[in-house]
Amino acid sequence: MGLSEPSARLLTALVEARTGQRCDTAGNWRVESRLGGVMASRGLTDMDELVGRIVAPGGAGLARDVVDAVLNNETYFFRDSETFNHIGRFIRHMHDRIEPGRTLRIWSAGCSTGQEIYSLALLIAEELDGLEGRPVELLGTDVSTSAIRRAERGEYNQFEIQRGLPVRRMLRWFEQQGESWRVQPALRAMVRFRSHNILEAAPAGFFHLILCRNVLMYFPGPAREAALARFSDALVPEGGLVLGAGETVLGRSDRFRIAEDFRGIYEHLTDFPPRAARLG
Amino acid sequence: MRTCLVVDDSKVIRKVARHILETLDYQISEAGDGREALDLLNDTNPDVILLDWNMPVMGGMEFLAELNRLDLSVRPKVVFCTTEHASSSIRDALNAGADEYIMKPFDRETLKSKLEIVAAA
Numbered sequence A: 001m002g003l004s005e006p007s008a009r010l011l012t013a014l015v016e017a018r019t020g021q022r023c024d025t026a027g028n029w030r031v032e033s034r035l036g037g038v039m040a041s042r043g044l045t046d047m048d049e050l051v052g053r054i055v056a057p058g059g060a061g062l063a064r065d066v067v068d069a070v071l072n073n074e075t076y077f078f079r080d081s082e083t084f085n086h087i088g089r090f091i092r093h094m095h096d097r098i099e100p101g102r103t104l105r106i107w108s109a110g111c112s113t114g115q116e117i118y119s120l121a122l123l124i125a126e127e128l129d130g131l132e133g134r135p136v137e138l139l140g141t142d143v144s145t146s147a148i149r150r151a152e153r154g155e156y157n158q159f160e161i162q163r164g165l166p167v168r169r170m171l172r173w174f175e176q177q178g179e180s181w182r183v184q185p186a187l188r189a190m191v192r193f194r195s196h197n198i199l200e201a202a203p204a205g206f207f208h209l210i211l212c213r214n215v216l217m218y219f220p221g222p223a224r225e226a227a228l229a230r231f232s233d234a235l236v237p238e239g240g241l242v243l244g245a246g247e248t249v250l251g252r253s254d255r256f257r258i259a260e261d262f263r264g265i266y267e268h269l270t271d272f273p274p275r276a277a278r279l280g
Numbered sequence B: 001m002r003t004c005l006v007v008d009d010s011k012v013i014r015k016v017a018r019h020i021l022e023t024l025d026y027q028i029s030e031a032g033d034g035r036e037a038l039d040l041l042n043d044t045n046p047d048v049i050l051l052d053w054n055m056p057v058m059g060g061m062e063f064l065a066e067l068n069r070l071d072l073s074v075r076p077k078v079v080f081c082t083t084e085h086a087s088s089s090i091r092d093a094l095n096a097g098a099d100e101y102i103m104k105p106f107d108r109e110t111l112k113s114k115l116e117i118v119a120a121a
Helices: A005-019 A029-041 A047-055 A060-070 A081-097 A115-126 A129-133 A145-153 A158-162 A167-173 A221-234 B011-023 B034-044 B060-069 B087-095 B108-120
Strands: A104-109 A136-142 A174-177 A180-183 A191-195 A207-212 A235-243 A256-258 A265-268 B002-007 B026-031 B048-051 B077-082 B100-103
Touching: A005 A047, A005 A060, A029 A047, A029 A060, A047 A060, A060 A145, A081 A104, A081 A115, A081 A129, A081 A207, A081 A235, A081 A265, A081 B108, A104 A115, A115 A129, A115 A136, A115 A167, A115 A191, A136 A145, A145 A191, A158 A180, A158 B100, A158 B108, A167 A174, A167 B087, A207 A221, A221 A235, B002 B011, B002 B034, B011 B026, B011 B108, B026 B034, B034 B060, B048 B060, B048 B108, B060 B077, B060 B087, B077 B087, B077 B108, B087 B100, B100 B108
Parallel strands: A104 A136, A104 A207, A136 A191, A207 A235, B002 B026, B002 B048, B048 B077, B077 B100
Antiparallel strands: A174 A180, A235 A265, A256 A265
16 A cells, blocks of 8 residues: 555655655655565555554664665666766876875765765776775765665675676676675775765765765755765865766855866865865 | 667567667667578668577577678677576677677666667777
């Protein structure tokens, strides 16, 4: 049985309160389909009953699972492959600009199940020759704890592994384990993950590149502006910000401009130095 | 409009592939085995061939060998689309000249993604 309107409203409010994201749950068959999995795991057959249990005493664990299920975790390897070409060039550009030996830091905010950050790791390992031994820190964060657990494991089913990943790269960087494919240890070692809400303070330190693609579109205007301000605070001057193909900073932040030589990347303006950060 | 030759002995798979490919603006032709596909090549001149592995009369690997022998001005990209999932099978297909590989069952996103990869190569 589907969601009644009052239950849908309650779910929408719950997701927004927990994550800041505005997700329309009413009549959303994808959401209902994902909630079906949570219901089955708890032996429930009625969606309204599921929502009722969330608000009942002791429903916190269930609420977390439901929020995870409602969030759109869709992602795939090398999403918008043309953008990845520019990201690769931008990483090389940053590598050439910062002091030798200094760690190059990249943050994938809203990394879902990890395909984006593993694509970056693969790009650095394969196309950028590991940046000639420069230390690289790749951080993936997501508000969904179950997505982060999956990202850490780095294991993908047949549908996930085939989306966006050329087969030769799949064979080189993934191990077949029965019906699934797991990221090789060498690539996993390049990446770390943690649970994090974009509306909270950014992870410590400064980043040279932040990716937050197809995430801000789920946030209402003021939350988008707050998130962009936090990204600005976390970026080195002239660092890069990558949003989704249909997303923009225009009208939401004056701390970025379109990077002329790197399509799809916003350059962090030096007129807004984040605290005492210097390039490098 | 790009063109795709779907080579599969399963009518159901051909129908599913056709349905997806039409939404991706492909013009489609179909063959039920490798021999039929070879006969169709001159007329259809496809950009991409979606190729099953196990088929009667002529299977995918044999078709690929025949295709490699042809003197074509532009060789179509070959995407194997098969239930053979073992990494050894995938390597064999690539070594035989396949450009990409899809493990069945597949969905629209998978097929779209693989077609984009071969189109960009």
